[in-house]
Amino acid sequence: MPELPEVETVRRGLQGAMEGAKIVSAELRRKDLRFPFQKDFVARLQGKTVTGLGRRAKYLMADLSSGDVLLMHLGMSGSFRVLSEGGKKTPGKFHHPRGEQRAHDHVVFHMSSGATVVFNDPRRFGYMKIFSRAKIGDEPLLQGLGPEPLGNEFDAKMLARACRNKKTSLKAALLDQRVVAGLGNIYVCEALYRAQLSPRRLAATLSTKKGTPTEHAGRLVDAIHAVLNEAIKAGGSSLRDHRQTSGELGLFQHSFQVYGREGKKCATPGCGGVVRRFTQNGRSTFWCPKCQK
DNA sequence: CCGCGGGCCTGAGAGC
DNA sequence: TGCTCTCAGGCCCGCG
Numbered sequence: 001m002p003e004l005p006e007v008e009t010v011r012r013g014l015q016g017a018m019e020g021a022k023i024v025s026a027e028l029r030r031k032d033l034r035f036p037f038q039k040d041f042v043a044r045l046q047g048k049t050v051t052g053l054g055r056r057a058k059y060l061m062a063d064l065s066s067g068d069v070l071l072m073h074l075g076m077s078g079s080f081r082v083l084s085e086g087g088k089k090t091p092g093k094f095h096h097p098r099g100e101q102r103a104h105d106h107v108v109f110h111m112s113s114g115a116t117v118v119f120n121d122p123r124r125f126g127y128m129k130i131f132s133r134a135k136i137g138d139e140p141l142l143q144g145l146g147p148e149p150l151g152n153e154f155d156a157k158m159l160a161r162a163c164r165n166k167k168t169s170l171k172a173a174l175l176d177q178r179v180v181a182g183l184g185n186i187y188v189c190e191a192l193y194r195a196q197l198s199p200r201r202l203a204a205t206l207s208t209k210k211g212t213p214t215e216h217a218g219r220l221v222d223a224i225h226a227v228l229n230e231a232i233k234a235g236g237s238s239l240r241d242h243r244q245t246s247g248e249l250g251l252f253q254h255s256f257q258v259y260g261r262e263g264k265k266c267a268t269p270g271c272g273g274v275v276r277r278f279t280q281n282g283r284s285t286f287w288c289p290k291c292q293k
Numbered sequence: 294c295c296g297c298g299g300g301c302c303t304g305a306g307a308g309c
Numbered sequence: 310t311g312c313t314c315t316c317a318g319g320c321c322c323g324c325g
Binding site for chain 1: 316317318319320
Binding site: 075 | 294295296299302303305
């Protein structure tokens with residue numbers, strides 16, 4: 001499910017309940033998600049204060065007062081919800097009183113703020129891991145991650161450089177978390193559409209010296225910035241599983257221009273093309289063959 | 294290094 | 310109604 005905008009939405013939703021609060025207790029309702037939990041997982045959480053809640057790529061990272069970091073990945077179907085103290089009303093119609101358990105609620109954090117934070121993940125492709133912040137550079141899950149697409153280092157020059165020696169399609173390059181970290185299938189399709197670049201184009205053509213590499217790469221960077229920022233503003237995209245922590249739906253799915261729109265008319269004024277779908281690296285690519293070159 | 298197929302899981306939706 | 314099949318916001322591995 002979650003790409004960068006969904007993870008960022010979740011991060012913001014969890015901040016109020018978790019930042020500055022102590023994890024009074026943590027419950028594991030099963031012994032594994034994608035991987036078995038570490039033996040000392042619960043012990044390393046209980047009684048620790050969450051000093052900050054950050055995000056790196058599609059990972060949530062909670063800094064703990066012990067010097068540990070709790071790393072959380074939502075996989076395809078992971079979601080968090082925050083239950084307020086004593087079943088107090090939260091906005092929206094998805095409020096569920098404290099204590100109500102649902103299928104696939106796997107991890108529960110009881111916070112000193114009074115909030116209960118529940119991690120639910122039907123498919124269990126998500127995972128959590130604790131490591132020492134001092135050793136963050138050695139953490140295999142984070143090693144090799146490319147720049148944050150909304151960070152300062154990510155610009156046209158950098159993207160062109162990262163693609164220069166790639167023998168892959170542009171789409172595969174953007175899905176490669178070593179090139180840029182946080183994009184997934186939806187936002188890659190949408191960004192390529194906005195940049196009017198073909199998903200089949202060879203990634204290395206972004207860095208062709210005599211073409212207009214910076215123009216292409218620049219357009220793509222701008223498109224990535226725009227689509228991610230708009231999606232974050234909309235609370236992410238809710239197709240199946242993604243919810244904000246309040247239970248409310250994200251809204252960006254209503255703004256998709258190609259994803260899931262096979263057979264529909266291209267949204268570009270005057271284009272007249274039709275959105276097509278094909279499989280690339282085992283995943284559906286949606287695009288307009290007429291305006292994406 | 295690359296693409297591909299398969300695997301990890303469950304659930305929703307389509308078609309019969 | 311119920312069955313079977315396909316597909317899904319991620320990511321990893323082994324193969325050729």
